[in-house]
Amino acid sequence: MLRHARQSVGIRPITTGSPLSRPILAARRDHRPLPASPGRRTIPTRHHSSSSSSSVNPSEVSHFTALASTWWDPHGPSRILHLMNPLRHDFITRCLASSSSSSSSSSRTPPPLRYLDVGCGGGIFAESAARLPTTSSVIAIDPTPSILAVARSHARRDPSLSSKLEYLDATIETLPASDEKYQNFDVVSCFEVVEHVDNPAAFLERCGQRVRPGGWLVLSTIARTWTSWLTTNFVAEDLLGIVPKGTHDWDKYINEDELRAFFGKREGWGVPVVVGVVYVPGLGWKEVKGSEKVGNYFFGVQRVG
């Protein structure tokens, strides 16, 4: 469940130049599907025999290892993610504001929040969440050691983070379930992750288990459509080369109606909040109504039970 560096729409002249391991690239390109029918399907639950119960795909791990060195370069291949990060907070703020009135009454200042960031990558979101005065702690996990090393080393540059932010080399499956420290989070986030896991249904199920009743599971991903295949795989990776090749596997993209159906079938989840966003060159990321059907979108769902 790796994430980040998947600049989705990204029609933007960025220099990439990040070295990629060739074999993986070749393999991926062979497997890249033609956009046959972006029709509705259920979220796959297939298992990857080699990775036991893990949702992590080993080739994804190597891909992101190659990106580690440029993660925090604001003009490097991850720029588009840096630019998107503030919108993640706007989205979470919107979700929290729409919370069905449970424990915290709106009259007083709400208690500080505990975050679990799954697939934290170099820590763009995790650091920012930890900096917010409304946050008490952030636990951020990722299975790619080289990227976690980047995240840890970058966090040392900000003295305000050490008391609030903790990185763990873990997946959602290996994070101890018995330990109270890793349970009952106010916000569990997995940004740009589900399109990189082999078994998104199991993955989301496990993430959901870490959310406290009343808390939120928030994620962002890209819809599986002709447009997204064209912009992310073909234009961004092949034609313009502004997104490192091998970042996207179009076949793994999940549409928002599929996510809606997934949580609709399960007990204890509220009505999802969905916001589509579009990258407009020169303006940055903009919220665009309806765009969740064709490209990048945020998805948030409250655990009510």
Next chain:
Amino acid sequence: MESIARRRAVAYVCRSCSRQGLRLQRQARRAYSGTATRDDIYDVVCVGGGPAGLSLLTALRANPTTSHLRVALVEAQDLSKIRSWKLPPNQFSNRCSSLTPSSVLFLDQIGAWSHLEQDRVQPYHEMQVWDGVSGARIEFDWGPNPNPSTGTTIAYMNENLNLTSGLLKRLEELGGVSVFDSARVEHIGFGEQTDELDLREWPTVHLAGGKQLLARLLVGADGANSPVRSFAGIEAKGWDYGRHGVVATLELEGEGWGGDQMKVAYQRFLPTGPVAMLPLPGNHATLVWSTTPENAALLKSLPAEDFISLVNSAFRLSPTDLDFLHTQSSGQAEEYKWRLEHTPFDRQSVPQTVVGVQTGTVASFPLKLRHADTYIGERVALVGDAAHTIHPLAGQGLNQGQGDVQSLVKTIDYAVSHGQDLGTRMSLEPYLSERYTANHVLLGVCDKLHKLYSVGSGPLVPLRSLGLNLVNSLTPLKSFFMNQAAGNGVKI
């Protein structure tokens, strides 16, 4: 990226330190690498407690989103003297600035405006601008359609010290700023790497006496010769005008032709530069005369009576007569009296006669145009005169600084509320894009005006008088200029 940041940043060492020679400097550098404690780490360190720096800190403290930040101020002057600044009601400091309604609105929003001595602030409602060579004239007033937000006020004349003193009072009320005043910045370098922290990209300000401050964001509000700008390796380009600005506090024969309720600002373009008389409370006014360094030296050397006559001449006599008066080392009072009788003019279209000059207020300073190549670097931002120095003819220098501060605080607010590191260049980008072009256009317009009006004869003179007369007869164009002067016009 790291290496680029390091290459661009050159350590700043103050002049007196560098004069002490290399050996001492090396010792000093060793001394600098003393250990910083957590107490020395700030979110914002502002060097410079002039109008820009003080507003910045006040705005950060007054804003609920940014009020939890750890902030520090470093200022070379003794701020307690400025805080307790007081003059009798019939005396005024010679450093006055015209504050636009949008600057005043901002100062009010951050709770500072009410801390200024209000009876020392003079709103004005009309501007008279004319060409000394051709006589073409433009009158600015709001007429029957005043600006809804500001009424009929074009701008407010105010002593800079009234502003800085008021800001300091407001800051004291807000509290929470670590103030290091009467403190010279000796050196600016970078932090260090320890087991738990890596502060090698954090600017570190070293003060005389060994104190050091580490900054998530180092703000240069340190004036035209900004040490912070040199540290960041940011160049300021521009030129000197070969002109000096002569300032003085004047006493007039009355409260002005329109009385106390209808004050007028006057500006006449002379071939040597514009001369302006701006209203202060009662029968006082402040003079800003840009002229050649030789003329400025003469003005400063004259006895009061001759100085007054030369100022009166500047608004009444022909440029040729004025040139002649400047060749005399004394006796301007007599010459003026005689020449005035032979110069026809409409008394009410020039300022009332100057009858006195406040002792010790005649001063001059060189005029220059400077614009920094950028306002931001990694963990560095420049505001006010540190970022740009403008020709004073538009009276916009201080207001541009207030606009910078307003924009920078908005940028910091956004970064804080979205968990961004407020010092990174990426977080600061909105400030740069919002302010740079706006300031550049204003610098350019004022520079062009200066050059256009510095010509005494030739084809430009009838053209520019045509321009002034045309503008005067075109209401939409006029209100555009008025809105610019009032700082609430089209955002350019």
